[in-house]
Amino acid sequence: xxxxxxxxxxxxxxxxxxxxxxxxxxxxxxxxxxxxxxxxxxxxxxxxxxxxxxxxxxxxxxxxxxxxxxxxxxxxxxxxxxxxxxxxxxxxxxxxxxxxxxxxxxxxxxxxxxxxxxxxxxxxxxxxxxxxxxxxxxxxxxxxxxxxxxxxxxxxxxxxxxxxxxxxxxxxxxxxxxxxxxxxxxxxxxxxxxxxxxxxxxxxxxxxxxxxxxxxxxxxxxxxxxxxxxxxxxxxxxxxxxxxxxxxxxxxxxxxxxxxxxxxxxxxxxxxxxxxxxxxxxxxxxxxxxxxxxxxxxxxxxxxxxxxxxxxxxxxxxxxxxxxxxxxxxxxxxxxxxxxxxxxxxxxxxxxxxxxxxxxxxxxxxxxxxxxxxxxxxxxxxxxxx
Amino acid sequence: xxxxxxxxxxxxxxxxxxxxxxxxxxxxxxxxxxxxxxxxxxxxxxxxxxxxxxxxxxxxxxxxxxxxxxxxxxxxxxxxxxxxxxxxxxxxxxxxxxxxxxxxxxxxxxxxxxxxxxxxxxxxxxxxxxxxxxxxxxxxxxxxxxxxxxxxxxxxxxxxxxxxxxxxxxxxxxxxxxxxxxxxxxxxxxxxxxxxxxxxxxxxxxxxxxxxxxxxxxxxxxxxxxxxxxxxxxxxxxxxxxxxxxxxxxxxxxxxxxxxxxxxxxxxxxxxxxxx
Numbered sequence: 001x002x003x004x005x006x007x008x009x010x011x012x013x014x015x016x017x018x019x020x021x022x023x024x025x026x027x028x029x030x031x032x033x034x035x036x037x038x039x040x041x042x043x044x045x046x047x048x049x050x051x052x053x054x055x056x057x058x059x060x061x062x063x064x065x066x067x068x069x070x071x072x073x074x075x076x077x078x079x080x081x082x083x084x085x086x087x088x089x090x091x092x093x094x095x096x097x098x099x100x101x102x103x104x105x106x107x108x109x110x111x112x113x114x115x116x117x118x119x120x121x122x123x124x125x126x127x128x129x130x131x132x133x134x135x136x137x138x139x140x141x142x143x144x145x146x147x148x149x150x151x152x153x154x155x156x157x158x159x160x161x162x163x164x165x166x167x168x169x170x171x172x173x174x175x176x177x178x179x180x181x182x183x184x185x186x187x188x189x190x191x192x193x194x195x196x197x198x199x200x201x202x203x204x205x206x207x208x209x210x211x212x213x214x215x216x217x218x219x220x221x222x223x224x225x226x227x228x229x230x231x232x233x234x235x236x237x238x239x240x241x242x243x244x245x246x247x248x249x250x251x252x253x254x255x256x257x258x259x260x261x262x263x264x265x266x267x268x269x270x271x272x273x274x275x276x277x278x279x280x281x282x283x284x285x286x287x288x289x290x291x292x293x294x295x296x297x298x299x300x301x302x303x304x305x306x307x308x309x310x311x312x313x314x315x316x317x318x319x320x321x322x323x324x325x326x327x328x329x330x331x332x333x334x335x336x337x338x339x340x341x342x343x344x345x346x347x348x349x350x351x352x353x354x355x356x357x358x359x360x361x362x363x364x365x366x367x368x369x370x371x372x373x374x375x376x377x378x379x380x381x382x383x384x385x386x
Numbered sequence: 387x388x389x390x391x392x393x394x395x396x397x398x399x400x401x402x403x404x405x406x407x408x409x410x411x412x413x414x415x416x417x418x419x420x421x422x423x424x425x426x427x428x429x430x431x432x433x434x435x436x437x438x439x440x441x442x443x444x445x446x447x448x449x450x451x452x453x454x455x456x457x458x459x460x461x462x463x464x465x466x467x468x469x470x471x472x473x474x475x476x477x478x479x480x481x482x483x484x485x486x487x488x489x490x491x492x493x494x495x496x497x498x499x500x501x502x503x504x505x506x507x508x509x510x511x512x513x514x515x516x517x518x519x520x521x522x523x524x525x526x527x528x529x530x531x532x533x534x535x536x537x538x539x540x541x542x543x544x545x546x547x548x549x550x551x552x553x554x555x556x557x558x559x560x561x562x563x564x565x566x567x568x569x570x571x572x573x574x575x576x577x578x579x580x581x582x583x584x585x586x587x588x589x590x591x592x593x594x595x596x597x598x599x600x601x602x603x604x605x606x607x608x609x610x611x612x613x614x615x616x617x618x619x620x621x622x623x624x625x626x627x628x629x630x631x632x633x634x635x636x637x638x639x640x641x642x643x644x645x646x647x648x649x650x651x652x653x654x655x656x657x658x659x660x661x662x
Contacts, residue, residue: 016660064659068397068504071656077397091502096428108420109503 005080006161006193007043007066012036012075014061014217035061037217038075045080048187048194050204050225052232053214059197062214063087063163066195081160081193084110086151088165095139099130099149102138106153120156127178128152148175155182162186164196183207201229201297206374230335233296252280255291255338255355266358269333269378273326273357277340280319287313288343292350296335301376303341329380331359332373407652410506417505421513425488426520444480444525448473448532465626467536473529475592478550478619481522482558482612483583488514489562490579493570493658500659507655508648511562515555522551529623541625550618553637556644557611563647567654570661590616611636 014036021029036058043049051059064070066077067085092109093102103124107117125131128148130141138146154162186192187207198204204211204225211225213232221228258274259267267273277291290305304324311322335358340351363380367373402410433439452469466474489511493500496510533540561579569575587593590612607613614632621627 064501065397067502068395069501070659071401072397072399074399076399079395079397080393083395085503087502088498092499094424094428097424101427105420105424108416109499109505111414113416 004044005042005078006045006047007041007080007195008078009042009066010040010076012039012062012065012077013073014058014065014070015073034217036065036072039214039217039219040075041212041219041222043193043195045193046187046191047210048196048208050208050211050228051195051197051214052199052201052204052211052228053220056216057214058217059214060087060165061217063165063195063197067163079161082111082158083161083163084154084157084159085163086154086165087163093138093146093150096137098137099134099141103149103153106150107157110153110157112157116157124149124152124156127156127182129175144172144175151175151179155179159192161193162195164194164198166197166199201233202299205229226333230296230333233335253340253342253351253354254278255340257355257357265356266360269331269359269361270328270363272328273330275324275326275338277322277324278320279316279322281317286316286342286344289316290341292339292341294337294339295376296337298337299376301336329363330377331357332376332378333361334359334376336376401653401656404649404652407506407508411508411512414505414509417509418513418516421510422516422520425513425517441524441528444473444476444528447476448528466538466620466624470529470532470536470538471595471620472593473525473532474620474623475590475616477522477525477529478554478616479587479590479592479612480525481518481551481554482615484518484521485511485514485555485558486561486579486583488517489558490565490569490576493566494576507566507658508563508651511559511566514562515559518555518558519551539625540623541621541627543622543625546618547622550615550622553618553633553640554615556640557615557636560640560644560647563644563651567647567651570654570658586610586612589613592616608632608635611640 013034016033016035018031018033021031022033024030039058039062051062053059061070063085064087065072066079067083067087069085069087092106094105097105103121104114104117108114125134128145128151130145130149133141133145138149141149183194187194194207196204196208208225210223211221211228212219213221213228221231254277256276256278257264257267258276259271275291277289279286288305289311290303292303293301295301306322306324335356337353338355338357340354342349342351361373361378365373430439435442448469492510492514493507500507532538565575565579589606589610591607614630614636617627617630618633621629
């Protein structure tokens with residue numbers, strides 16, 4: 001195993017035994033649950049890897065095995081360095097002991113000596129921001145205080161590898177900000193490796209270069225985070241928004257894309273894009289119309305609408321075809337969801353996910369690692385040397 | 387975390403060998419003290435009397451025993467004042483039951499930690515042995531004034547106490563390990579073992595002397611290793627006490643048995659986090 005590799009997972013499987021039989025995919029009764037099915041992957045030093053997947057896909061089981069909390073049924077894992085498993089924050093806390101006592105208790109349970117903890121004690125307390133209450137039993141702490149203290153302990157003791165199970169999204173904005181700054185420091189200056197389970201995809205895109213997708217214990221993908229999340233969300237969005245039902249409901253509206261006079265749903269960022277909105281004679285009196293572009297995380301990227309000089313609102317009350325030219329170099333890699341928002345004098349209607357556009361970027365930016373270009377849009381500005 | 391020389395930790399389905407497991411416990415030895423300290427702290431956190439409670443409880447028992455057996459019944463036992471007889475018997479018995487009860491429930495009460503943080507689970511009952519030692523030391527403090535009061539001289543055999551203590555702990559750990567390795571699945575044991583222990587004190591010479599049984603069935607005492615241990619405590623303390631030869635069979639049975647169930651426990655502890 002080269003020194004570059006922090007975690008090496010080979011053919012890892014984990015079987016749980018249930019108390020009651022369930023039907024498996026073949027319809028047979030079974031008391032076994034395959035939480036992980038023959039998984040292999042490698043994480044390099046200083047890499048941050050996200051883990052996504054629906055509930056019950058084996059994400060937490062995987063982290064538990066890496067943390068040594070539970071044994072695999074077969075396969076093996078090699079881990080280089082000291083592992084901080086933040087599967088649950090403050091698991092080693094005792095409610096009757098004071099904050100101060102719990103710092104030592106928790107630190108020692110995590111395998112640090114009293115001396116090591118003493119050295120970091122002031123930093124831990126300062127970061128947590130609860131100096132005033134440090135001698136109070138932690139059972140009297142608010143959830144936030146509890147979490148701040150527990151998190152500070154994990155963050156200040158010297159681990160090489162951090163395993164997080166959905167704990168990043170807790171705490172107030174100020175504390176989260178502190179945590180983010182600390183992690184960036186970890187990541188770029190201190191050669192720490194991260195493995196993060198999260199349902200907050202935006203966080204993953206920012207903090208992880210690569211992401212593992214699990215489903216029913218199988219490793220579906222291990223690729224660039226944006227790629228994995230886009231595909232994952234594509235599935236998810238389709239299922240949730242049920243576009244077929246929408247299409248029936250809004251059959252009087254149709255949104256299509258063209259490039260080079262051909263209808264398409266996926267383009268390169270160097271293509272010029274034509275958007276075509278067709279409407280039949282609409283029940284009611286449609287008078288205003290706009291298009292909202294969202295990313296796969298359902299964030300609104302931008303909206304646009306025709307101007308009054310271009311389209312007269314009464315035109316909308318007959319069959320119409322509107323065409324709009326979208327410049328090249330606008331979108332970044334990923335999938336974009338186009339929704340139509342209309343107003344018919346009385347009610348606002350939203351045709352969610354009327355159409356989807358997949359964009360792939362091919363250009364000659366100076367940045368070699370394309371994942372460095374974050375964000376939903378990717379404008380092309382002119383540079384020059386002075 | 388355990389590491390080999392190159393700093394690489396290997397996780398696989400294979401259970402640890404006995405040697406590896408013992409090395410892990412050694413690496414985590416600080417945790418034994420940490421848990422013991424935590425237990426003692428928690429026990430007396432936010433109490434007004436604090437450690438006073440530890441003394442008060444056996445003190446009350448002592449007063450009751452002395453008053454009831456010694457004064458009302460005015461009995462002597464095997465040449466010792468009854469209060470001394472009972473208290474010396476309780477030393478070993480309480481030590482034993484404390485470890486068994488606490489050790490057995492230690493896995494359950496630490497369920498949250500077990501599911502989130504790795505450490506060798508034998509650390510938990512071992513920490514209870516330490517706590518039991520503290521309780522034992524306090525009981526000793528009570529015995530001393532009583533010995534002085536009755537002018538009882540302490541035997542030089544007292545130097546053998548570590549031996550007796552070791553066997554006493556082993557006996558308790560034997561039960562802890564065997565129940566621990568089964569009870570996470572068969573929860574009945576949590577009810578059965580206390581039941582057996584309440585019964586056990588009546589087949590152990592704590593309150594009464596061995597000669598209450600007719601001599602033909604006296605051998606029954608030999609079948610109960612705790613009888614030999616309780617007697618050994620008294621042998622350590624009192625010069626006039628005859629050594630109970632039942633101690634040696636107890637020694638040679640308990641040690642290999644405890645090691646065997648320890649291996650069993652080691653094997654099953656990997657399941658704890660899945661069942662806890």
